[in-house]
Amino acid sequence: MSFSLIGKNILIVEDNPVFRKAMRDMLYSLQAGNVVEADNGIAAINAMSKNCFDIVLCDYNLGVGKNGQQVLEEARHRKLIDYRCVFILISAEQTTSAVLGVMDSKPDEYLTKPFNAQQLMSRLTRNFARKEFMVSIDKALAGGDLSKAIQLCDSLLLSADKKMHLHLLKMRAELAISAGDFDKARQIYHEVLEHRELPWARLGLGVIDFQNNNIEQAIAGFQSLVADNPMLMECYDWLGKAYEALDQYTDVENVLQQALQLSPQSILRQKKLAEAADKNGNLETAEKAYKSVVKLGKHSVHRSCSDFSGLAKLYAKTNAAEDALKTLEEMRKEYANHPEAELRASTVEADVYKTLGNEELSQKALLKAVDICSRLGNKAPRDLQLEVVKTCFLSDEHDKAEEILYDLIHAHIDDEQFLNDLRRMQSGIGMDNHSEILIQKTKQALIATNNKGVALYKQGKFKEALELFEQAILTMPDNKTIIVNMLKIMIHDLKVNEFCEEKNQRIKALFIKAKQIGVDQHKLGILQMEYAKLRQSQAVKA
Amino acid sequence: MQTSPKSNGLFPTILASTVHDIKNSLGTLLELVRQAAARQDGQSAELNQLEFEAARINHSLMQLLVMYKVDSQKFSLDIEESAVTDIVNEAIHQQARLAGLHNIDLQVDCNADLLCYCDSPIISNALAAVLNNALRYTRNTVLISVAEEDGYVHIAIEDDGDGYPPHFLAADLNDTAELDWVSGNTGLGLYFVSVMAGLHKNAGKSGFVRIDNESCLGGARFKLFLP
Numbered sequence: 001m002s003f004s005l006i007g008k009n010i011l012i013v014e015d016n017p018v019f020r021k022a023m024r025d026m027l028y029s030l031q032a033g034n035v036v037e038a039d040n041g042i043a044a045i046n047a048m049s050k051n052c053f054d055i056v057l058c059d060y061n062l063g064v065g066k067n068g069q070q071v072l073e074e075a076r077h078r079k080l081i082d083y084r085c086v087f088i089l090i091s092a093e094q095t096t097s098a099v100l101g102v103m104d105s106k107p108d109e110y111l112t113k114p115f116n117a118q119q120l121m122s123r124l125t126r127n128f129a130r131k132e133f134m135v136s137i138d139k140a141l142a143g144g145d146l147s148k149a150i151q152l153c154d155s156l157l158l159s160a161d162k163k164m165h166l167h168l169l170k171m172r173a174e175l176a177i178s179a180g181d182f183d184k185a186r187q188i189y190h191e192v193l194e195h196r197e198l199p200w201a202r203l204g205l206g207v208i209d210f211q212n213n214n215i216e217q218a219i220a221g222f223q224s225l226v227a228d229n230p231m232l233m234e235c236y237d238w239l240g241k242a243y244e245a246l247d248q249y250t251d252v253e254n255v256l257q258q259a260l261q262l263s264p265q266s267i268l269r270q271k272k273l274a275e276a277a278d279k280n281g282n283l284e285t286a287e288k289a290y291k292s293v294v295k296l297g298k299h300s301v302h303r304s305c306s307d308f309s310g311l312a313k314l315y316a317k318t319n320a321a322e323d324a325l326k327t328l329e330e331m332r333k334e335y336a337n338h339p340e341a342e343l344r345a346s347t348v349e350a351d352v353y354k355t356l357g358n359e360e361l362s363q364k365a366l367l368k369a370v371d372i373c374s375r376l377g378n379k380a381p382r383d384l385q386l387e388v389v390k391t392c393f394l395s396d397e398h399d400k401a402e403e404i405l406y407d408l409i410h411a412h413i414d415d416e417q418f419l420n421d422l423r424r425m426q427s428g429i430g431m432d433n434h435s436e437i438l439i440q441k442t443k444q445a446l447i448a449t450n451n452k453g454v455a456l457y458k459q460g461k462f463k464e465a466l467e468l469f470e471q472a473i474l475t476m477p478d479n480k481t482i483i484v485n486m487l488k489i490m491i492h493d494l495k496v497n498e499f500c501e502e503k504n505q506r507i508k509a510l511f512i513k514a515k516q517i518g519v520d521q522h523k524l525g526i527l528q529m530e531y532a533k534l535r536q537s538q539a540v541k542a
Numbered sequence: 543m544q545t546s547p548k549s550n551g552l553f554p555t556i557l558a559s560t561v562h563d564i565k566n567s568l569g570t571l572l573e574l575v576r577q578a579a580a581r582q583d584g585q586s587a588e589l590n591q592l593e594f595e596a597a598r599i600n601h602s603l604m605q606l607l608v609m610y611k612v613d614s615q616k617f618s619l620d621i622e623e624s625a626v627t628d629i630v631n632e633a634i635h636q637q638a639r640l641a642g643l644h645n646i647d648l649q650v651d652c653n654a655d656l657l658c659y660c661d662s663p664i665i666s667n668a669l670a671a672v673l674n675n676a677l678r679y680t681r682n683t684v685l686i687s688v689a690e691e692d693g694y695v696h697i698a699i700e701d702d703g704d705g706y707p708p709h710f711l712a713a714d715l716n717d718t719a720e721l722d723w724v725s726g727n728t729g730l731g732l733y734f735v736s737v738m739a740g741l742h743k744n745a746g747k748s749g750f751v752r753i754d755n756e757s758c759l760g761g762a763r764f765k766l767f768l769p
Contacts, residue, residue: 018570019570022573025577092566093562110663112604112663112667113565114573114597114600115636116635116638116639119632119636122635162657163625198621198659229618231616231617231620262616
């Protein structure tokens with residue numbers, strides 16, 4: 001065997017001293033030199049923030065505190081380990097990701113206890129071989145270079161490594177989706193399926209339907225897939241997303257219920273369920289889900305102050321004012337000096353005190369909320385801003401409410417899902433269609449600006465078109481359509497006019513901005529590919 | 543809201559938790575035995591036996607847990623393309639100590655490029671249980687061979703022991719409702735691997751198991767077919 005543990009940094013995470021010793025002995029017998037041990041999740045995270053590990057062997061069940069999956073999620077989320085690290089999750093029973101409630105972060109390998117040195121070594125050998133094979137692609141992706149990753153993947157596919165072929169095809173299809181090249185991705189999935197009915201390829205086809213806005217077709221595909229593969233948790237998540245896109249929250253709730261029955265440990269899924277049930281007015285389900293979220297959040301990197309305020313809001317709705325206030329108190333303890341948490345707390349408090357008949361405290365809380373909200377501005381999550389608006393309306397602070405609404409509508413005018421949330425909020429407080437005129441006016445303004453900009457662009461007046469959009473972005477900050485249009489114009493500008501570094505820098509900054517405000521990856525991917533091609537031909541010319 | 547179709551009380555959950563708990567204890571026990579064995583200079587027959595028995599209990603419990611999940615409809619295979627050598631090697635590595643202890647000549651005939659579609663951890667574990675039996679009942683040699691045939695990949699494990707007893711040979715292994723033959727470790731292992739094979743499906747074909755005493759080595763022959 002050419003693979004060796006010499007020089008590798010290894011972390012063992014295991015609470016049971018007998019197993020810890022066993023693993024350490026095993027590793028030393030395999031010539032490992034640098035072995036660090038941790039007996040709980042926090043110690044593991046600390047060790048990973050200090051050292052860069054090549055291998056992490058982590059037990060799932062770590063007693064109190066974080067479990068192994070939570071350690072992995074936090075390590076990846078905080079970038080304590082990267083694509084080079086082999087993370088093996090160890091457990092007492094044959095494990096699948098469904099059992100562990102994995103939603104966004106899978107380990108490189110699962111290993112069942114007890115295992116011997118040969119088993120461990122063969123897993124490590126296989127994983128390092130795979131990583132070494134894929135390293136160039138992973139590196140390009142980590143650097144955000146989609147075009148290079150695709151090139152590398154294509155050339156590896158030609159290398160005729162039979163064992164890696166299917167793995168590469170899967171990767172290639174995913175890269176194609178990221179680049180907005182749905183035809184290529186679809187072609188790969190069909191090719192794979194012709195050979196063998198594989199769930200991931202079927203799922204991929206559904207995802208393409210979804211991204212292409214063929215939502216009904218996507219749903220049909222996902223439904224038949226879960227019928228055949230009840231443990232394919234990813235598919236439930238996509239199904240939920242698809243129903244959400246159709247604004248069918250009862251279906252969203254049902255699908256998540258189904259998924260959580262099979263895999264109750266996922267905090268992110270519980271959160272989605274809580275939100276959907278809340279929207280549907282199923283307070284009992286929502287309360288239960290929020291309680292799970294708060295509980296699961298205790299040791300999870302995915303926890304957030306909104307978990308607490310969500311629960312508190314529910315208590316307020318069910319007239320359990322005391323519980324609501326208690327939850328907020330707990331939240332303030334967990335999130336001290338956290339403006340968003342304080343904003344959430346104050347908003348709920350304004351509501352609760354009002355129902356308790358304490359106008360004075362309610363008013364005080366509202367003023368505080370409005371103050372924090374205007375200080376945070378766009379940095380406050382939009383759902384939270386909506387809450388503040390609602391509370392303002394309910395407390396007859398109409399001016400303040402309209403002010404925030406105006407900014408919200410301008411910022412998110414091209415996000416129909418959010419506008420629906422906004423409409424729902426207004427209907428909920430007896431203000432049906434309240435903002436409809438503003439919404440339509442803003443939409444028209446956006447269309448007008450767009451048309452004008454595109455016309456200028458067609459006349460070759462790039463500079464003027466860009467200036468127009470720059471102006472528009474001042475009144476509609478974070479508007480996705482405008483940002484994407486600006487990118488298109490700038491890239492085209494580079495194509496026909498002189499190349500210059502300043503323009504390049506601006507494009508890069510716009511790409512970053514587009515990512516930040518959540519432009520769909522596949523829309524951005526097309527532009528990224530175009531830009532990469534341009535850079536390449538420029539490099540050749542130079 | 544949906545309830546699980548077989549919610550006959552808390553028992554299934556308690557069973558699963560209990561098995562899980564026993565498995566944890568067993569793991570510790572096994573490790574302590576290993577450490578004690580390592581401290582002793584010469585080989586201790588009792589400790590080896592202890593280790594072997596603990597490993598067997600562990601195997602049975604693992605299978606029980608999987609069968610419980612199948613029964614409560616919380617199980618589906620995770621099919622991926624894998625190299626057959628990797629699957630076979632995993633089973634061999636699991637049983638490596640036993641092969642070494644009994645001084646058995648373990649031969650493997652497997653094309654390194656051969657790939658198959660299956661849930662590889664499940665299949666490796668099932669094969670390991672079959673291999674465990676072969677290692678116990680053989681005289682000198684165990685042969686693992688792999689081939690492709692009629693759209694199936696088949697993995698054979700054969701030995702030079704006395705062969706399967708007649709009531710095993712008479713049983714229809716693929717009729718998993720017919721449980722007469724399921725007794726003792728060998729029977730359970732065969733039952734498990736039959737059920738798991740049957741869950742593997744492709745293009746109208748299902749996986750299956752066949753046993754006979756036609757081994758080229760003169761003893762029992764087990765064959766797993768994966769579509």
